[in-house]
Amino acid sequence: MNMMMMNYEVDHQRIKTNGIWMHVAEKGTGPLVLLIHGFPEIWYAWRHQINHLADNGYHVVAPDLRGYGDSDAPLSPNSYTMLHIVGDLIGLIDHFGQQKAYVVGHDWGAVAGWYLSLFRPDRVMALVTLSVPYFPRSPTAKTIQSILQLYGDGCHVIQFQEPGRAERAFARYDYTTVMKKFLLITDKMIAPPDMEIIDFLETKWSLPPWLKEEDVQVFAEKFEESGFTGAFNYYRAMDLTWELLAPWQGSKITVPVKFMIGDKEFGFHSGGIKDYVEGDEFKSLVPNLEVVVLDGHHFIQQENPQEVSNQILSFLRQHPMDQ
Template sequence: MDFMINVNHKRIKTNGIWLHVAEKGTGPLVLLLHGFPELWYSWRHQIEYLAESGYHVVAPDLRGYGDSDAPLNPNSYTIFHIVGDLIGLLDHFGQQKAYVVGHDWGAVVGWNLSLFRPDRVIGLVNLSVPYFPRSPTTKTTESIRQIFGDGSHVIQFQEPGRAERAFARYDYMTVMKKFLLVTNKMIAPTDMEFIDYLETQSSLPPWLTEEDIRVFAEKFEESGFTGPLNYYRAMDLTWELLAPWQGSKIMVPVKFMVGDKDFGFKSGGTSEFVQGDEFRSLVPDLEVVIVGGHHFIQQENPQEVSSQILSFLRQHPADE
């Protein structure tokens, strides 16, 4: 765990809670926002690379995760709460603007941070999850149910306690392997729990070690999965609260990266959306890059992802 020792860890009070962050380097501030079910550690390669390239890199455990506070009420996990936490981080570090890099749920947060407060964002690099337009009439979970049915993980995660009970049938190492090495579609048969549907790989790929998985597993064993699952349980409340931004565009510079074998990219028309005109109409200053890999591309393909991030940062220099 030498890498973890070389990163500065601290807890910062923001938006009424304490967030744990890992940080390294000096220079313009870069926020790295992880997804589900991950931690700051999913950015271990990018933290090192960007810090050595002249940036102050801050990777929080988002609320509900790891060593950050985890409010019990699902209503405390709307996108406004998460974005509010990050504005507090920018204020703590005395920065009016930062670069933002997000993956999975962290990408959702990055999109909305850029939507609500473009004055705080120099530029955005998002991975795996594009900016989808808000339906004016249909709640998020209903839209997902219409496309993917009741076997979607999003739908199964709605019921408080259901996923937690299903996950508990496995040890934490197995749960993390199932998610981090997912290759099958994120749609389970309706009579099967989603975690049971995910395959358990017999061997690890070169990009992920037992030690890496143990970092995740031990933290989730301490903090549990309810906080992370509450992001899904707040989706419909977020949909209601987002009504004033109906039809709004993301006006900051954006690079969007997605793995060519990502289950999300290949399903539900997402590939066509990402490469089509509607996405570009919603995000006018957009560059799309398709890289090799599945969903967790910053871990699976760290060299290419890191170099793509750095090229974007240098293309959009911070104001002196």
């Protein structure tokens, strides 16, 4: 185990859930809080929040999602729909013997949190999502076609579709460089025509105060072990998820939600995200919603950890578990 990871004094175990073995980092006692990471991360993305929440009376569990880190990585992209991911999380809640959990998710973890709350609101006490709002399912257009029409082939979502394409492009760089390219993103993730997104992203060799070289190495070492295919498979399953979501067409997220987003998130100002998350449609889909705009970019829980931790803790305390 990397010495940097050991410094955070979390317990590690692998749990059988939904037909796979899932690695989790765990700390504290009290009501269960699931911290769900995004792309391209592992449980370690929540290192600051794990300590803060555990110190304030919560049982914090941060899994590596399927395909990531020390969790199993099924080979087929069809095994990475949101129904699979939600099934994994329900299995975790069951494993810890809880009827309900608090759920906190960032990026793909936010998507997982949205759908966990949509499919099984009876298992979610309250939801905190970061960076990715809930978008309604289009009744007519599949997800990938919609994204292609909006952003073209330079969008990372489109480039990740073809098996092997992104793997070959990423392989031109060492894992440390790949992690720096993504963790330090400040611009939109759309490459010019005929250019791979990994080539387009800037490599910044000087790190900001919130990210240490040792932190980058924790991520890089895990992706060197696992590769990126499991992470790419979430994107490759997006159209299948769209097909499977048809029964929930028009459904609302009814659990209490706090949504946080950085004011420098790509697309926040120029892409209409600010208007959407502060507008009527989002609130109609998520009636019990609080929106918080923070100072920061995409990886907000690492960049602005104390503010994010405080926001999470205050929201959980507003919604205490039934005694």
